[in-house]
Amino acid sequence: TPPLRPFQITFDAATAVVDPAGPVLTRRMADLEGLFRDQRAWQELRGSEKVVYSVHSSPVPETPRELPQSITTISPGELSGELFMTKGHQHPDPQGEIYLGLTGTGGLLLFDGAEHAWLDMSPGTIGYIPPGWAHRSVNVSADEPYRFLAVYPGSAGHDYQWVLDHGMGARAVRLGDAFELVPYGG
Ligand code: F6R
Ligand code: ZN
Numbered sequence: 001t002p003p004l005r006p007f008q009i010t011f012d013a014a015t016a017v018v019d020p021a022g023p024v025l026t027r028r029m030a031d032l033e034g035l036f037r038d039q040r041a042w043q044e045l046r047g048s049e050k051v052v053y054s055v056h057s058s059p060v061p062e063t064p065r066e067l068p069q070s071i072t073t074i075s076p077g078e079l080s081g082e083l084f085m086t087k088g089h090q091h092p093d094p095q096g097e098i099y100l101g102l103t104g105t106g107g108l109l110l111f112d113g114a115e116h117a118w119l120d121m122s123p124g125t126i127g128y129i130p131p132g133w134a135h136r137s138v139n140v141s142a143d144e145p146y147r148f149l150a151v152y153p154g155s156a157g158h159d160y161q162w163v164l165d166h167g168m169g170a171r172a173v174r175l176g177d178a179f180e181l182v183p184y185g186g
Contacts, residue, residue, distance in 0.1 A: 066154035088136030106146035116169025
């Protein structure tokens with residue numbers, strides 16, 4: 001592929017539309033096997049058409065030296081109290097990544113295999129993901145989508161099995177009008 005020329009990308013924070021557009025990914029319950037605490041409830045809803053989150057990417061490719069970007073939108077919702085979230089992943093080639101909150105309120109859960117961290121995210125917040133920390137995003141609002149922009153090194157790669165093997169250190173669970181972090185196994 002020829003090297004990219006400088007170009008401009010516009011996005012609409014209200015709709016997640018990226019122009020020019022790259023790949024769009026849609027995640028439903030069926031795509032989130034083994035991730036929610038209540039596996040029985042997940043089984044019952046695995047055929048649901050409801051979109052848990054979507055990812056709109058720009059056309060910048062995931063290749064070395066490039067800096068791809070994508071906008072993730074997580075629907076409000078929960079499964080047996082556990083807030084709607086992304087699958088979460090580790091970058092096999094440990095490199096940093098930044099998230100910028102666009103709309104709604106959410107959180108960035110990070111886990112390095114021993115310790116977890118939580119960053120509150122809202123419009124204007126930059127969440128920094130240091131190299132070596134697995135990351136998952138959570139919508140903490142009961143009625144509004146949470147949306148953020150991610151910028152990451154094109155050679156970082158995405159390891160989803162790591163989260164299935166190691167967990168994320170904690171889970172975000174609804175508590176009245178707010179939420180709490182509970183131990184991953186509990
Ligand atoms: C890229 C990145 C985000 C996520 C997106 C969906 O490195 O961290 O763009 O890919 O928020 O989450 P996952 O990939 O965990 O399904
Ligand atoms: Zn990432």
